[in-house]
Amino acid sequence: xxxxxxxxxxxxxxxxxxxxxxxxxxxxxxxxxxxxxxxxxxxxxxxxxxxxxxxxxxxxxxxxx
Amino acid sequence: xxxxxxxxxxxxxxxxxxxxxxxxxxxxxxxxxxxxxxxxxxxxxxxxxxxxxxxxxxxxxxxxxxxxxxxxxxxxxxxxxxxxxxxxxxxxxxxxxxxxxxxxxxxxxxxxxxxxxxxxxxxxxxxxxxxxxxxxxxxxxxxxxxxxxxxxxxxxxxxxxxxxxxxxxxxxxxxxxxxxxxxxxxxxxxxxxxxxxxxxxxxxxxxxxxxxxxxxxxxxxxxxxxxxxxxxxxxxxxxxxxxxxxxxxxxxxxxxxxxxxxxxxxxxxxxxxxxxxxxxxxxxxxxxxxxxxxxxxxxxxxxxxxxxxxxxxxxxxxxxxxxxxxxxxxxxxxxxxxxxxxxxxxxxxxxxxxxxxxxxxxxxxxxxxxxxxxxxxxxxxxxxxxxxxxxxxxxxxxxxxxxxxxxxxxxxxxxxxxxxxxxxxxxxxxxxxxxxxxxxxxxxxxxxxxxxxxxxxxxxxxxxxxxxxxxxxxxxxxxxxxxxxxxxxxxxxxxxxxxxxxxxxxxxxxxxxxxxxxxxxxxxxxxxxxxxxxxxxxxxxxxxxxxxxxxxxxxxxxxxxxxxxxxxxxxxxxxxxxxxxxxxxxxxxxxxxxxxxxxxxxxxxxxxxxxxxxxxxxxxxxxxxxxxxxxxxxxxxxxxxxxxxxxxxxxxxxxxxxxxxxxxxxxxxxxxxxxxxxxxxxxxxxxxxxxxxxxxxxxxxxxxxxxx
Numbered sequence: 001x002x003x004x005x006x007x008x009x010x011x012x013x014x015x016x017x018x019x020x021x022x023x024x025x026x027x028x029x030x031x032x033x034x035x036x037x038x039x040x041x042x043x044x045x046x047x048x049x050x051x052x053x054x055x056x057x058x059x060x061x062x063x064x065x
Numbered sequence: 066x067x068x069x070x071x072x073x074x075x076x077x078x079x080x081x082x083x084x085x086x087x088x089x090x091x092x093x094x095x096x097x098x099x100x101x102x103x104x105x106x107x108x109x110x111x112x113x114x115x116x117x118x119x120x121x122x123x124x125x126x127x128x129x130x131x132x133x134x135x136x137x138x139x140x141x142x143x144x145x146x147x148x149x150x151x152x153x154x155x156x157x158x159x160x161x162x163x164x165x166x167x168x169x170x171x172x173x174x175x176x177x178x179x180x181x182x183x184x185x186x187x188x189x190x191x192x193x194x195x196x197x198x199x200x201x202x203x204x205x206x207x208x209x210x211x212x213x214x215x216x217x218x219x220x221x222x223x224x225x226x227x228x229x230x231x232x233x234x235x236x237x238x239x240x241x242x243x244x245x246x247x248x249x250x251x252x253x254x255x256x257x258x259x260x261x262x263x264x265x266x267x268x269x270x271x272x273x274x275x276x277x278x279x280x281x282x283x284x285x286x287x288x289x290x291x292x293x294x295x296x297x298x299x300x301x302x303x304x305x306x307x308x309x310x311x312x313x314x315x316x317x318x319x320x321x322x323x324x325x326x327x328x329x330x331x332x333x334x335x336x337x338x339x340x341x342x343x344x345x346x347x348x349x350x351x352x353x354x355x356x357x358x359x360x361x362x363x364x365x366x367x368x369x370x371x372x373x374x375x376x377x378x379x380x381x382x383x384x385x386x387x388x389x390x391x392x393x394x395x396x397x398x399x400x401x402x403x404x405x406x407x408x409x410x411x412x413x414x415x416x417x418x419x420x421x422x423x424x425x426x427x428x429x430x431x432x433x434x435x436x437x438x439x440x441x442x443x444x445x446x447x448x449x450x451x452x453x454x455x456x457x458x459x460x461x462x463x464x465x466x467x468x469x470x471x472x473x474x475x476x477x478x479x480x481x482x483x484x485x486x487x488x489x490x491x492x493x494x495x496x497x498x499x500x501x502x503x504x505x506x507x508x509x510x511x512x513x514x515x516x517x518x519x520x521x522x523x524x525x526x527x528x529x530x531x532x533x534x535x536x537x538x539x540x541x542x543x544x545x546x547x548x549x550x551x552x553x554x555x556x557x558x559x560x561x562x563x564x565x566x567x568x569x570x571x572x573x574x575x576x577x578x579x580x581x582x583x584x585x586x587x588x589x590x591x592x593x594x595x596x597x598x599x600x601x602x603x604x605x606x607x608x609x610x611x612x613x614x615x616x617x618x619x620x621x622x623x624x625x626x627x628x629x630x631x632x633x634x635x636x637x638x639x640x641x642x643x644x645x646x647x648x649x650x651x652x653x654x655x656x657x658x659x660x661x662x663x664x665x666x667x668x669x670x671x672x673x674x675x676x677x678x679x680x681x682x683x684x685x686x687x688x689x690x691x692x693x694x695x696x697x698x699x700x701x702x703x704x705x706x707x708x709x710x711x712x713x714x715x716x717x718x719x720x721x722x723x724x725x726x727x728x729x730x731x732x733x734x735x736x737x738x739x740x741x742x743x744x745x746x747x748x749x750x751x752x753x754x755x756x757x758x759x760x761x762x763x764x765x766x767x768x769x770x771x772x773x
Contacts, residue, residue, distance in 0.1 A: 046133075
């Protein structure tokens with residue numbers, strides 16, 4: 001993923017695209033966890049969700065070249 | 066203190082203290098959370114070098130709420146609104162870059178349409194519309210002299226708002242979240258316990274009509290509250306989202322069961338009133354097993370599941386007893402009424418079983434099965450009310466725009482923006498004139514506080530840390546007021562006025578002349594919004610709209626009689642409940658208006674459901690061609706009567722139903738239709754119902770005997 005992407009001739013930071021992608025992935029993970037009640041195993045679900053997001057976003061950011 | 070024996074007076078006092086401390090703590094928790102998100106958003110916006118960090122900060126105030134789920138729900142819709150508004154702004158500027166008149170007309174129309182759309186929705190969807198309207202103004206108006214800048218303006222606005230939303234979303238979700246999920250869970254459990262308890266207690270016999278009306282009102286409120294809660298909770302809790310469809314199904318089944326239950330009790334009441342105690346008592350006896358089945362502790366965890374087999378047993382017992390009890394009656398009219406009641410009871414038992422089943426699957430720890438049956442909660446909307454809102458907002462914008470162009474006022478943009486924001490924000494409140502005045506008061510006070518803060522405090526300090534210390538006390542006053550119910554509007558005005566006029570940015574400018582000019586413009590904008598509410602009063606809460614809503618409620622019977630059948634039951638119930646709750650919210654409890662409404666709602670509910678069941682039965686089996694015209698005629702006249710109630714229409718409907726009953730009697734094997742028709746007829750002839758006003762003054766003696 002390049003550092004800047006031209007979307008319709010507007011330069012968009014690649015990080016922003018990754019951010020949106022990781023939000024989508026988080027939403028998917030969140031839905032799965034909710035469906036199977038996995039949040040019951042966690043002390044503070046929103047904090048856990050935030051932590052998962054940071055992990056996902058951090059991992060995605062490694063794709064940036 | 067804890068070791069000594071407490072005196073008798075101590076526990077209440079300590080309790081009171083603890084209660085008030087808990088209340089205070091939740092207020093201050095709200096203040097702290099809002100301050101954290103306010104300053105965090107501001108700091109990030111400054112780090113990112115966004116042109117207007119104050120927008121991000123203001124956003125955190127606008128979405129601030131004690132409940133995390135509300136913050137997330139409002140944020141979600143604010144995102145949608147902002148994106149739509151920014152897109153519209155780019156479109157409008159691109160279309161009329163050099164035509165200020167056309168530009169203003171297009172912008173006013175867009176804002177007006179959005180304000181109109183907002184009145185069609187309750188909860189936060191309406192907020193998305195308002196936002197789409199004023200975001201377009203916020204993006205487009207500042208670049209009116211420099212059209213090519215519109216894209217940058219849109220991007221800046223979107224980034225600021227989204228940053229503010231992100232920060233307040235994370236803060237509210239993570240820092241001591243106050244979960245609405247628990248409120249929803251409690252609401253659902255209360256609804257279940259109340260209803261089951263009410264059914265159980267009423268097996269002893271008749272319920273007086275006013276108790277029935279009160280119960281109806283409570284059930285309607287419970288259904289609508291549950292739906293509103295559900296639509297916000299799905300944003301905070303993934304598990305609630307997974308169960309969202311079950312929740313809807315639960316609510317729909319609740320509405321269906323409560324309607325059948327009421328029909329049943331109206332029937333028993335009517336029989337009693339007509340001194341036909343024997344039939345009434347037989348029905349009550351038939352109904353007894355159901356009451357016994359519900360005699361189980363319902364607050365225990367697995368309650369609903371426990372009730373299921375008991376209801377099945379009771380249903381079977383009722384079926385067995387029905388034939389037995391029927392032999393004790395001999396009069397044909399008694400038999401007819403008994404059959405009607407028994408079939409109604411059968412329907413109620415089925416619906417109760419379905420409702421308890423839904424409750425059981427909600428209570429179970431695992432999400433069962435794939436998705437539940439898809440049902441939706443339809444709303445009853447009024448398009449003329451929306452048209453008025455559109456017209457008013459467009460007119461306000463046009464007048465202000467014309468004034469701006471004619472006077473060449475340098476601060477016109479500011480006034481225009483504020484008028485847009487407030488005309489949109491308060492168009493959906495029941496009493497916008499009062500609310501706008503209160504907010505305006507708060508706004509003025511907030512701007513005065515902003516003046517003091519900016520020119521006497523912030524000039525003395527340096528750095529972001531000191532800025533926080535300097536600004537926080539002023540803002541906290543407004544936030545505390547927001548949490549005090551009587552001062553909520555003033556507090557909102559204070560916080561918004563303060564944050565807006567302060568306009569914190571990276572390089573803060575201290576210009577008293579500009580500050581005062583801006584303040585005057587903003588007050589004029591606010592005043593214009595307030596004046597527009599006086600000049601063109603909003604439809605919401607007016608007697609005119611209430612009459613329209615009542616007419617809409619009555620025409621629900623026509624819907625039941627004529628709309629296509631698939632999904633009609635849910636549609637009928639949910640629109641009914643939505644309409645009733647809208648009108649209830651806008652009338653004084655106990656006033657003549659509210660009583661008339663409830664009386665109509667009961668009649669509409671009962672007749673409408675009976676008609677839907679009748680049509681279902683007609684569709685399921687083949688009705689002979691010689692019979693169908695009579696049934697269609699009955700449906701048609703009933704629909705017309707409810708749409709436009711008057712004495713001749715009443716007579717027509719009554720006779721058509723009587724003819725239909727007679728012709729069903731002439732056909733062999735069509736008896737299953739009789740029960741529904743009887744129910745409709747009994748409702749029509751009920752002398753205590755709202756329809757009594759349309760009855761001929763001297764009813765035929767034969768009818769009295771039948772009626773009741």
